Amino acid sequence: MMVKLPAGKPGKGELLNADCPSREVLKRLTGRWSLLVLIALKQETLRFSALRRRIGGVSERMLAQTLRHMEEDGFIQRTAYEVVPPHVEYHLTPLGREAESRIAVLADWLENNLGRIMQHRSAAAGETAVGNSE
């Protein structure tokens, strides 16, 4: 079964197409933690534990997994120093920085408009409560 890309330039993805590999990448990029890793690494190179402290609520397992995936996709670079105790650092690659800048646009907007959104959500919840109990 061929994957048909509606107006395809080479290497160009189509997110609305279920068969497009961009879906896969999107999934990774918008995963619960990936995006936060990008933000956390925006300016500084960080060690595993520092990163973990920086990103509230992430477990060791998930952070490790997320970092592995992001390294695979080329967003971050992992540098391990062969010492004991181990010392591992993570920092953004050029690709990662490009992605981060786009993510930041969204993140900044979200942080600055959080009030508006929460407000709307409360209002919506109130209205629903009037008419039914869902």
Add this chain to the structure above:
Amino acid sequence: MMVKLPAGKPGKGELLNADCPSREVLKRLTGRWSLLVLIALKQETLRFSALRRRIGGVSERMLAQTLRHMEEDGFIQRTAYEVVPPHVEYHLTPLGREAESRIAVLADWLENNLGRIMQHRSAAAGETAVGNSE
């Protein structure tokens, strides 16, 4: 229990803080389908079934759920015409359009750089394959 926002302007969120409600909104915004709904509705008002056809791979259930959530958060508006057969339309609200424009930045970048990312991923997979079979 108070939510402590590190350097809080009013209504300003902190994504890196686990207790910040922005996490919740982010989850919705970056959910598997929300983002695609925003893109699909960028220019046109669409009916449920049209939207479903537009977004490859989404099930009725998930689309309906996503649309409800996005309406709650104020990103889209649902308009139901009381006719038979039913006719329901969805379109972006001003808030939705703002979000969409930020999402679009990320989506466009992703679509245009998909090749680069896939390439890196293959390379990474290759390297790992040399050393082990994971």
Add this chain to the structure above:
DNA sequence: CTGGATCCCAGATGATACTG
């Protein structure tokens, strides 16, 4: 310190059937 391995659960998602 940096994770890998395991166990386990809640929630996300899909398939299908059904209704106003």
Add this chain to the structure above:
DNA sequence: CAGTATCATCTGGGATCCAG
């Protein structure tokens, strides 16, 4: 047409223990 209800499944994610 536009969903909802139900059931089954799959996966993300946390807790814990372990190892280099």
